[in-house]
Amino acid sequence: MTLKLYFDLMSQPSRALYILLKNIKCNFTPVPVDLREAEHYSEEYTKINRFQRVPVIDHNGFVLTESVAILKYLSREGIIPDSLYPKDSKQAARVxxxxxxxxAGLRLHCAMFFRVKALDPIITGKTPDPKTLQGYERRMENALGTFNDLWLGQGKPFVAGDHISVADLLAACEVEQPRMAGYDAIAKYPNIAEWMGRVRDHFNPHYDEGHVILNKIVRNKSKMAPKL
Incomplete structure (x- = not known):
């Protein structure tokens, strides 16, 4: 078997797949694609993924885009173990x-807050409009509240029930993203805070490896913050 993963650790679903493949000891070839250098727009990469996005896999010549489609495919191929992506129909349906x-329920709002507050100012050199930013933050907090209360507040330790799954890893990588914009969900949402600890513990040391760039950015921002 030959499996290549085209990824950038600044991308939430890229991180999830990278951490997952490391965790399950899959013998894959990591192929970094530097989004900051616009490598995803190159002619060479466009031949691999016409949508010019990451992540992408190449499994024995079968090229597939979209993280959820990739997860489902790797499960069907027997690469992801049942413990993380159940074969049982009802358990799989929960995942x-x-x-x-x-x-649209979580990723959209966390990603847009990060983009408007942290990414767009770097690209445009302009400070975001406070009212506009407030609207994105409100929508993100509504999404995080739903995740905290309706997905994690049902007396179960993980997203899909009693056992950890790929759903938890994908969600955790999305919740991590706003930290680069100065927003840490674990400070406000207790169910998310407890759940994040369980997810990190299960997938470490690869979870921290997948978030090394994100954590470095967060630390640097903390050092640059004015002392009160």
Whole structure:
């Protein structure tokens, strides 16, 4: 088997797949694609992924985009173990229930807050409009509140029930993203805080490895923050 993962650790779903493949001891070839250097727009990469995004896998010549599609495919191929992506129909449906929800339910709002507050100012050199930023923060907090209360507040330790799954890893990588914009969800949402600890513990040391760039950015921002 030959499996290549095209990824950038600044990308939430890229981090999830990178951490997952490391965790399950999959013999894969990591192929970094530097988004900051616009390598995803190169002619060479566009031949691999016409959508010019990461992550992408190449499995024995079969090229596939979109993180959720990749997770489902790797499960069907027997690469992801049942312990993280159940084969049982009902248990798998619980995992996929979250995978379907998270695109617009969680990812959109966390990613847009990060983009408006942290990324756009770097690209444009302009400070975001406070009222506009407040709107994005409000929508993100509504999403985090839903995740905290309705997904994690049902007396179960993980997103899909009693056992950790790929849904937890994908969600954790999304919740981490706003930290680069100075917002840490664990400070406000107790269910998220406890759950994040369980997810990190399960996937470490690879969880920290996948977040090494993000954590470095967070530390640097902390050092630059004015002392009160």
């Amino acid at each position: 996929e229930e979250f995978l379907e929800w998270q695109h």
